[in-house]
Amino acid sequence: MTTPTLAMLLQGFFTERLGRQLHASAQTVAAYRDTIKLLLIFAAEKKGKTxxxxxxxxxxxxxxxxxxxxxxxxxxxxxxTRNARLAxxxxxxxxxxxxxxxxANTLSQVLAIPQRRHDRATVxxxxxxxxxxxxxxxxxxxxYGRRDHALLTTAVQTGLRLSELTGLAVQDATTTTPGAAVHTTGKGRKQRTTPLTRQTLAVLRAWLPEAGPAPDGPVFPTRRGTRMSADAVQRLVAKHAATAAASCPxxxxxxxxxxxxxxxxxxALLAAGVDTSVIALWLGHQSATTTHIYLHADMSIKERALARVPGARTTPGRYQPADDLIDFLERL
Known part of the structure; x- marks a missing residue:
């Protein structure tokens, strides 16, 4: 049997393994593709090859x-990101x-490269x-301003992931009441429906006619009608955050x-008293334990817990220097 070349392995990996066997999402395929592309370009420069x-x-x-x-x-x-590339x-x-x-020797050595541990900062x-x-x-x-305002309003209220925001189609937004919501397929191919508040619904109703008539078109398009890239949304958020700093330093x-x-x-959901299991469903978390990071970030929850704990019955002490004469006698 002919030993498969790297090109044959890559073709089989993306079409057979990811495509047919795992039925991986488009986001997963794109992330793996970008990693392999970066690795090949890096190796080509190091080895002096194409x-x-x-x-x-x-x-x-x-x-x-x-x-x-x-x-x-x-x-x-x-x-x-480094760990995701290695994965x-x-x-x-x-x-x-x-x-x-x-x-097997070459492959096993690469497979033995460990993921890097890292500190988890408070959200x-x-x-x-x-x-x-x-x-x-x-x-x-x-x-552009109306589009950006609609995008920011939707993101802050629904908590959609970046890929879910850019992939949101006009037909995925239900603006009739009751039942106003956005429908997404997120991480792990989970389908979920996120309800809209009256304020977000009003903003989307005003914006959607400007987004374009195609039902499968993006809710937040570029001027050409195409979907925004992740980088474009990141720049958009950073730009408006810098503007907002003038009124909120x-x-x-x-x-x-x-x-x-x-x-x-x-x-915002946690502050409103929503249970973490419901927040996990709202955000599309794989496990409810993932949502515990928000418990660590909310100081008010810790302060309420502290208020229920009786304090120790102690009085603060104050340093008093020893009397000079007694100190002299004790040193004899």
Whole structure:
């Protein structure tokens, strides 16, 4: 039997494994594709070859390790992104291992590269005043401003992921009442329906006629009618956060991203007394334990818990220096 080339392995991995066997989502396929593309370009530069001439021998543990360092030092990726890239590479190598057992040594060494542990910071979210300032930032006298205002309002209220926001189609938004909601298919191919508040519904009803008539068109399109990229939404949020800082300076202390808006939606639900299991369903979390990060971030919950604990019956003491004469006698 002919040993498969790297090109054959990649074709089989994306079409057979991810496409037919795992039925992976478009987001997963795109993330894995980007990782393999970056790895091939990096290896080609190191080996002095074109990407199409790279072989599996060129992608050994040393090269993959250097690629991970490159992600850290050159691309300035976070540990989370670095681990996600490594997971994609591991998935490819696990697929290749039974197909080319003669390369087991090379493949096993790459598979042995561990995920990096990292600190988990407390989630960052916007207060109600900061949220109001952000939503007021877009200039609604322009088409772009009305689109951005609708996007920010929807993100803050629904807590949709960035990919869910950019993938939201006009037909996915129900604006009739009762039952006004947005329908999404999120992480893990989970379908969920997120209800809309009266304020968000009013904003979407005003905006949707400008989004375009096609039912499968994006709710938040570019001027050409295409879906916005993730980078475009990130720039949009950062721009309006900078504008909002003029009226609400506390925003400057926070790194506001689309995911910050998701955290803001979760914290608003938690502050309203919504149970964490319901918040997990609202956000589409795989496990309710994921939602516990919001319990750690909410100081008011901890303060209420502390108020129920009886304090120790002690009185504060104050340092009193020893009498000079007694001190002299004690030293004799």
């Amino acid at each position: 990407p199409s001439r790279i072989t599996l021998d060129d992608l050994d543990a040393v090269t993959v390790g250097a690629f991970l360092v490159h992600l850290d030092t050159e691309r300035h990726n976070s540990t989370t 994609a590479i591991h998935s490819l190598y696990r697929y290749a291992l039974p197909l080319i057992p003669e390369q 960052s979210y916007l207060t109600s005043a900061e949220t109001e300032a952000l939503l007021a930032a877009p200039d609604r006298s322009t088409w 506390s925003i400057t202390s926070k790194h506001v991203t689309p995911h910050t808006l998701r955290h803001t939606a979760a914290m």
